[in-house]
Amino acid sequence: MNEDRRRHLSVVRDGDPPPTPGRACLVHSADEWWPGTVTWEDARRADGLWWGEVRYRKGSVLLTEVRSQHDLRAR
Structure with missing residues (x-):
């Protein structure tokens, strides 16, 4: 794994969702665009x-x- 792709969690608060890997993007599927992330x-x-x-x-x-x-x- 590349060093720049690593994610370190120093603190996870109760109830906080884990971070989503990747960059924000829109994904084309079934003739619609859906929000997502890409790595x-x-x-x-x-x-x-x-x-x-x-x-x-x-x-x-x-x-x-x-x-x-x-x-x-x-x-």
Whole structure:
């Protein structure tokens, strides 16, 4: 794991949600944009695109998927 990607929790208060890894983004799924976060891979893939692991909530379901840059928008 890269040093800059590590997260350290020094204090977690009762009732506080854990921090969400990644950067805020919108994820395109089912012709809609859903708020989520993305953690990018370290380098482009052979297809020339950036890929990342996204976490987003679609309705009440929390999804984790790997998506390319074409399905994501920075927030």
